[in-house]
Amino acid sequence: MILAYNTNGLSDVDAIQAVERVHSIGYHGVAYSLDRNLLNPYALDFHEQLQRTADRQQQVGMRSVVETGARFLLDPAVKHEPTLATADPAARG
DSSP: OOOEEEGGGGTTSOHHHHHHHHHHTTOSEEEEEOOSSSSOTTSTTHHHHHHHHHHHHHHTTOEEEEEOOOTTSSOTTSTTOSOTTOSSHHHHO
């Protein structure tokens, strides 16, 4: 098992800073909550952000996962929706 820190607690920094902070306090992994402020998949430079973050993460030897708890990211009108448990199959898809 690898201990990781979730970026929900780091909403005031970018992804590179999150990697550096989490690494500096001894974690070996980071769980990214994709959101408007951190690795926003709708940002124009998302792929560049992702590559820079992956490069830095690899440099310090950290692992990662994506955590899906970002509020309003997928549906700006409904918090935490859709999910894999959403009742409507079309919305869940």
